[in-house]
Amino acid sequence: MTEAEAADRLAAADIPDPRREARRLARAGSGRALAEMVTRRCAGEPMSHILGYRDFWHHRFEVTADVLDPRPETETLVATALEGAVERVLDLGTGSGCILLSLLAARPAARGTGTDLSSAALAVAARNAQALGVADRVTLHPSDWWDRVTGRFELIVSNPPYIAADDMADLQRELGFEPRIALTDGGDGLSAYRAITAGVAAHLAPSGRLLLEIGPTQGAAVCAMVQAAGLGQVQVLPDLDGRDRVVTGTQPPGAP
Template sequence: MIGRDGAVALTVRDGLAGLTRYFRDGGIETPGTDARLLLAHVLQVEPGRLIIMADDPLKEAALERAYVLGARRRDREPMSHILGGREFYGRWLEVTGDVLDPRPETETLIEAALRKPFNEVLDLGTGSGAILVSLLAEKGEATGIGTDLSGRALAVAEKNAEALGVGERAGFLESDWYAGVAGQFDLIVSNPPYIAADEMPGLAPELAHEPRMALTDEADGFSAYRIIAQEAPEHLLPNGRLMVEIGPTQGAVVAAMFREAGFDSVEILPDLDGRDRVVAGVKPRE
């Protein structure tokens, strides 16, 4: 495109191509996707609109802003931190460095939990509130509590609950797992820290920007599951369900913990890639 002064004017297509090369040269695994998300964010449009806008002129200030943010991505800061959030289960959630970045794999737990009715849900280690607020948004009559050790994480979760219109049905408690939790629930869910301490050095550099205590138990990766499984029956109604996200190699061990704690109908559920992702069990009727 030629500008009024005869100079070559950059288009949205040019900016997208340049950002993609910038990310690819920086070793980013998904350069095209990240470039689209970032440029759309700067232009304040939906990523899908970039196709329609491909031949539109791109202001120099917008391109400079994109590269300033792009430098953060090249430093392996998660895209959700740069954009201020991410889409999870069809809804936009605020994400900061105080919470775990919600992964698409966690939607497997949401899908499984929604297969049966529930009225009261407890989300242990709620973080951004992704699991709790998504479940409450899908089930208009349900109420729930989210616990977390981090007050900053709970503040993010509260914002997400309000933004999704479920704030009046969600409560948040600064708590070490079940500590301070009263009453019984018909559904308990959790995505606890399950990475073993000795596995941390080999993880993607993006994880250095996330709270360490949301990633690892600083032990063998199973500490949280032991507590969650052992104490769950006390906090579940008869026929209540316990569902946890797991690492893809942890299914058999966590399922054994559920059985030892007295759960029936224990099953290991796969994610969309076929990897073990959720362990579920049912508290027997008394």
């Protein structure tokens, strides 16, 4: 198969920007290998799964079907985190590790902990930590939100599953290849925030920050939860497209 033939097949399958995608696939393989990749892409499989990586922030991360595909809008959370202190960091539901490891790579003195329910996801994060040269500064272990978390952190971040179950059927077909547990809570899309805010005060150091990625309609609800948890300076920050994307809150300096 040629690159031009690949582009024609992708276009016929209604894949956006088929010529660009054909170029990317042609750089990764030719002939039969290219044809197989094109077939997978035409079926809706994400490009990152086919190539095995996704570029995020300033790094390249391994991506498999066991982790959520890192997305550009999540870089808003990373950029916001780097505006303040990054010393001891906790990433709840770390997935590929793209958030946590990007922060550690940018702050050589920082140390981090990443948790996830999925052992397969933690294995991907561990390989990414090795690739970025930060494995000696990160601890990765399974946990259901706070179950196995100890200590306090100056920064707690999370991109939890926030898609409501009723909205799953309307999503792009590419999302069908990603782990459902990383996309939806199976309910109203807010249960992860309820769990996180229920325990955050006990694990956030005085003056420490909480940063949560949200869906574009969830700002008010998540802000109310963060405020109810006792955090101050609560606000919603937009992504580059102007959509609500990150809720932040700060532990009061005199918190016990």
